[in-house]
Amino acid sequence: MRRAVCPGSYDPITNGHLDIIGRASKLYDEVYVTVMINKSKKGLFTVDERIDLIRQVTSEFGNVRVESFHGLLVDYCKQRDIPAIVKGLRAVSDFDYELQMAQMNNGLTGVETLFVPTNPTYSFLSSSLVKEVAAWGGDVSHLLPDAVFDALSRRLREQ
Template sequence: MRRAVCPGSFDPITNGHLDIIGRASKLYDVVHVAVMINKSKQGLFTIDERMRLIERVTAEFGNVVVEAFHGLLVDFCKERDIPAIVKGLRAVSDFDYELQMAQMNHGLSGVETLFVPTNPTYSFLSSSLVKEVAAYGGDVSHLVPAEVLGELTERLAAR
């Protein structure tokens, strides 16, 4: 069984994330979406909320498993016998950082990293940018799945 992981904080998941996960789901039998737990950061959504949203918007793929993780991604991969990490690249600046991470991960465990160029439609997109634009009342409906938009709008209105 061919397995890969798409890691991230996904706070919230965007159409760019969904594009990478969907493309990975066509290449692998099982795609694990690993939601990073960073105790030093306070996210807009809790880990459980992020996982629930990701499960809803990836259900159509049929081969995505959503899990939380804390610690080294290579340990997550070892525990689940996952030989590949799939990462989207938006720009050359992403490549510099991601190449270092890929080389470190390979050196630590032999896990391979596959870089997928982001769809140009989403090349500027990040969760942080979505939250910032939405917080100021900007229209982000074309940047996140409808389920996420509803919860994002509610959460920001409650702040």
């Protein structure tokens, strides 16, 4: 069985993330979408909320599992016998950072990283940018799955 992981913070998941996950789901038998936990960062959504949203918007793929993990991604991969990491690249600046991570991960455990170029429609998109624009009242509805946009709108009204 061919397995891959799409790691990220997904705070929140965007249409750009969803595009990469969907494309990976066509290439692999199982795709693990893993919410990586960084205790030094406070997210807008809790890890459990992110997992729930990701499960909702990836349910159509049928071969996607959603989990969280705290620690090294390569340890997560070793525990689940996952030989590949799939990462979306938006720009050359992403490549510089991700190449270093890929080389480190491969050196540690032999896990391969596959880089998938982002759909040009989403090449500027990041969760941080979406949250900032939404917090200032900008329309981000076209950048997020409907369920995520609704959750983001509710969360920002609560603050």
